[in-house]
Amino acid sequence: MVRVPLTWLAESVDLVPGSSAEDVAAALVRVGLEEEGIHGSQITGPLVVGRVLTLAKEEHKNGKTISWCRVDVGPEHNEPADGDVPAGRGIVCGAHNFEAGDWVVVALPGAVLPGPFPITARKTYGHVSDGMICSARELDLGDDHSGIIVLTRYELTADELTPGQDAIELLGLGERTLEVNVTPDRGYCFSVRGVAREYAHATGQPFRDPALAVSPPAATDGGFAVEVADDAPIRGAVGCDRFVARIVRGVDATAESPAWLKRRLTQAGMRPISLAVDVTNYVMLELGQPLHAYDLATLAGPIVVRRARPGERLVTLDDADRALDPEDLLITDSPDGVRGGRVIGLAGVMGGASTEVSATTVDVLLEGAHFDPISIARTARRHKLGSEASRRFERGVDPQLPPRAVQRAIDLLVQLGGGTVDREATDVVALPVVEPIRMAASFPARIVGMAFGAAEVRGALTTIGCAVAGDDDELVVTPPTWRPDLRSPIDLVEEVARLHGYAQMPSVLPTAGSGRGLTHAQRTRRSVARALAERGFTEVLTYPFVAPERLGTLGAADDEPLGAGNAVRLANPLSDAHPLLRTSVLASLVDAARTNLGRGLADLAIFEVGRAYRADGSGAAPRPGVTARPSDVELKELDAALPSQPRHVAGLCAGARVPASWQGPAQPFTWSDAVAAALLVARTAGADVQVRAADAAPWHPGRCAALVLPDGVVVGHAGELHPRVLGALELPARTCAFEVDLDALVAAGEGRLVEAAPVSGQPLAKEDLAFVVAEDVAAGAIVATARSAAGELLEDVHVFDVYRGEQVGQGRKSVAITVRLRATDRTLTAEDIAGVRAAVVAAVGAEHGGTLRA
Structure with missing residues (x-):
């Protein structure tokens, strides 16, 4: 799943005017992206900007010190002035990271914060607290609960703030976020870039590729040395076919990420951590390219991408000490002159703790790479270490993205944390050639059963980014680099069908052939x-x-x-x-x-x-081949x-x-x-x-x-x-x-014919016979013998009593049966009934040793 804030989506594609979040979700469903949910702030107002007028520290008997504040929350919400007490609201606050004159966020009585947590006026610590001054965690803006939000430290100036101003709109708390379920073959949609592209396909709105908004420099000599030494590729595919490395020096690693960046990360379901990490995560969410930042001071070149060796271990960023498998693709560096001697990361999954960016970091090396999906998927599952990076790599990432994504991260890092960028750029490239797919223009119509014209087929494939050449008898289609799932003509048929619109396809009930049905x-x-x-x-x-x-x-x-x-x-x-x-x-x-x-x-x-x-x-x-249907043998x-x-x-x-x-x-x-x-x-x-x-x-x-x-x-x-x-x-x-x-x-x-016998109008004759037999004789056997002996006059025979006791003797029992007789053409005579009775008695006696009970 991926979460995309609508305001972020709107930066890459024009939303249809007047569209709601539900409308955007419906448009994405039309092109195959299923909506999982629509998220938004659970906050309801009044939530306003306030200015602290006075602040008094009070220590109470329980040892806790509180701040008793008078806050200006705007003329609409202020209580009138009373003598020396200025107009405003009296609020008790337990935080101490603000002072008189600061601009804060105030939840007034009637507001509901996430939880839900309704705000009311209440008496506490000897005062009536008429509202609440809010922290970032209380507003779902982050995990910081150590102190309340001071808006001037939140990239806002006093000139932009007014007491009583709507804080929900100011902080973007009313924004809606769409959660989309991404199928495994659509890995490019794990980004704002990918979802915006699909929304453009669904609505025809213009798409602006954010990856094209940056211009990375060409690779140069003298950059940080990188080598790919994969001597054990999986399925013949080299584990890393592109590795971009750029250096930013003089970064203020202690600089705090701006509010807009934290808010977007939180809306997308990620936790803000530090500036360098937040920037790389932001670019990953925007473009779909995972990045990694290293503390340059902890690295020793060259970086070597290789498979693990027996006995190697790595402490990853989650502080877990992991035993590595020979199939794991690793990022290593070369301290003490030993080339590739130290493991510093699980490629495409998680970095190592030894090169983590910290508060003391000054120079940062940014990595943007393209890894083999199968290799990354196996490593992530082997170590039970699914990460946001591995989720994207194992589904396929655009191999043309690394230089642009790194440049985008550099621009943000320099803008928000200062520093200068080295002119040298490392870009190790060994990308395979994208093989074209050959398909007749009429093939989608034959498969789907709808009339797709050749122009519509060409237009649909061009829309999704394919290069289409050839004539209608054989189109030569080269898929875009961000669609590794397009490998055969049937994949192209699916694209034509979904862009045409599944909802436009008529429902046709197949005709059942004659002579068919249930077996x-x-x-x-x-x-x-x-x-x-x-x-x-x-x-x-x-x-x-x-x-x-x-x-x-x-x-x-x-x-x-x-x-x-x-x-x-x-x-x-x-x-x-x-x-x-x-x-x-x-x-x-x-x-x-x-x-x-x-x-x-x-x-x-x-x-x-x-x-x-x-x-x-x-x-x-046997193991039949996969190139043809198995033979009958x-x-x-x-x-x-x-x-x-x-x-x-x-x-x-x-x-x-x-x-x-x-x-x-x-x-x-x-x-x-x-x-x-x-x-x-x-x-x-x-x-x-x-x-x-x-x-x-x-x-x-x-x-x-x-x-x-x-x-x-x-x-x-x-x-x-x-x-x-x-x-x-x-x-x-x-x-x-x-x-x-x-x-x-x-x-x-099977095959037995059940003949319906006519209902006889002749009277019924019934004989009750009780046979004394040995204990081991089954009653069912007696019934079967009686049925066989009674002949064509028999209508039914069944057991109605079984008796054991002194009257029949030890080891014996009495089995009483009812014999029902009827003829179809006449009334039975006494001789008929006596004859059947005698035949049954004789047969039971001969076969089971049964005697009539007196």
Whole structure:
């Protein structure tokens, strides 16, 4: 982000008459610069100029000495004179850096200072203080709170001041500042120069390049010696291809920066520090070229730009002692005759403390350089040292700026701090040639889908600073030096489109071709989610990243399919605590349950449709080239190297399914609710599954069901979670869950035809049968056998009771089923019903050893 005061912007481009800050922001949005905010002073008046008439020092019992002042704040605000007391306001002030006759800033009752801090008249130290005399920090003009502002020390003369004068206008406190979000490819907009250029593009207003307002001298012999010795360039790009050095002698380093300079730095979000630093920061904000000032007395020539050597260290300006990396580009000098032997700065990032400009500095060496963006970006991130300079260098700085930016800083430094400039100027240049881009004039129209004429294309590219040659069949476009992001024809297309105006582009709804739409799998997934939601479940989305301990908590051993040994480990996880991808959706779904339960939701039923990840089948992926689309063979090899990623649906329910009410007590969720939800998923997917008793982690071994396809493939489990798992996860007792392989169910259900049967008008016949079977016989198996034996007259069969007790014996149970029979063309006879009954009894007896309970 960059902050640009509108008054500063107006020095480089004429704002549209009558434009507000919001209008300027809207204009910049039209050319792709997004507004982040509009800032202005939080001060509201009355804030006026006052003249101290009398001042008396008073020491109070707490040991504090205060100044009791009579201040002339203008006829409009003064209280009338009373005897020897002149007209004015009585104000108590704790500062002592002013005296009678000084001009000050007074906040009168009713004013609001930043904070917000409303000003009222109040009694303090035995007096009624009718206002407040303000310091720089209280007005957001800087961090100085040691004393109040004396306006005559603020580059104002008494002739310019009048008691009662509006101090908000006088000090520029009413100015608006625009904050703009700069995208990484538009680094030139990290300056007033760049933003003004874009505003000119958006409005057609004339642009005045502040860089052209200065005229630097040509390079000469005899300047401060500089050498570039980059023997380890990154990507073949030399770390420094331009280095300008100029010397200013006799500078008053103790001179204070003027108020206007401090105000602009503060408005732009930077803290005023000292004259030399403030000047270099000001030029950086204005032109976009970072500069650095050295105390010449601490330097020993020549300056050598090189890579770091093993074991080297540097204490930077923030007093941090940093170990340097061989990839770091350094600024070094040569004390004791050792060429490049001392490190004095991280190039393009931060200077070193040993050559810092201080209050004793007399002679200053100014550096303006151009560094390789990749090198600077890596150094800044390696040392976690993002600076205003590195932010600009890593996005690309105009390589033609250094001599002009240094000259601009010299002019300001001499104007504000005195001194003389050496005639010698060092300018080491090894800039690469800017390669032209070749593009047909019709190319932007083909890409964007709008009719851009050749003249409009040429005009847009010329407007942004490109040199355009060639004919319409092939334009030869040379980008300006401040646009390193323009490297290919598609980059030029974007420039033509944004200058034409994105808002001018019509919205065209593409026509959907016939025969297209959702796939069977997509429709099924949506239907499954809708069915579960209608059943009372709430859909959630969780991150698929889990800790290895979580898979163990769910009871999966490392060598099992759901264990950590079969999990995909991320090379660069978002969190070191969660380096694995989940092997089951339930592994992350429990986190959503724990969060909601921890926030007081006692009853919940949630589900998620998402992918599980298994390392089986994954391998080394090939590395196809980047010059062409990968071949079909390469694409198949890439797919084969991926881990399996089946899409699952999992659900978890805890607490009460039906809350307690006047109708009766609460009805808790049970394992059967989880099984019913899993069967609902299978039924919605159109898959025919059977339910069998199972023993699988993380479910309770006696309350776990497996869902099995007709070919015997297990596609999921449902039931009550194991008590040990519930304890480890801190979930309520009897929490139930299910998880099924949705991809497998979709595949099983695809292509199945569902025939709508006519509604029969014939009467229904019903038989209730109770079978005594062994404890390990599943009720679902009995239902499946009965369905198979009943034949075409069967309409439905289901379990309605399970009994265990003395009447059926130890290790046995009674399973009661209801068999519903109906014919489509006739009323069933007693013989029909008896025949079905006998067939069911015989089949259950033969397959499960079941006998009818007496």
